[in-house]
Amino acid sequence: MITWAKLESPLPLPAALRVVQQYRDTGVTIVHPLPSQLDTLLELLATVKTRKKIFDVALAATLRDNGVVGLYTLNTKDFIEFTFLDVVNPLANV
Known part of the structure; x- marks a missing residue:
């Protein structure tokens, strides 16, 4: 949702991918x-x-x-x- 156009300042896709990768790198459990x-x-x-x-x-x-x-x-x-x-x-x- 960080790229959602309805947000005041949605992130461009490359920036959103960096955020997701940084989050993933924390070791958080990912459900699937x-x-x-x-x-x-x-x-x-x-x-x-x-x-x-x-x-x-x-x-x-x-x-x-x-x-x-x-x-x-x-x-x-x-x-x-x-x-x-x-x-x-x-x-x-x-």
């Missing part, structure tokens, strides 16, 4: 789809009403399969229905 992803994705897709949410549902499935219980996003409305997630807009009170 697990073998259970398809089952979880299908289960969660059954709860939504539009195909426009496919990427949100895929992210939610990855988070759930990896035991992640919180999500910081500016787009809280698209994740609020996933009750296993504590969804927070980190810029809400800025």
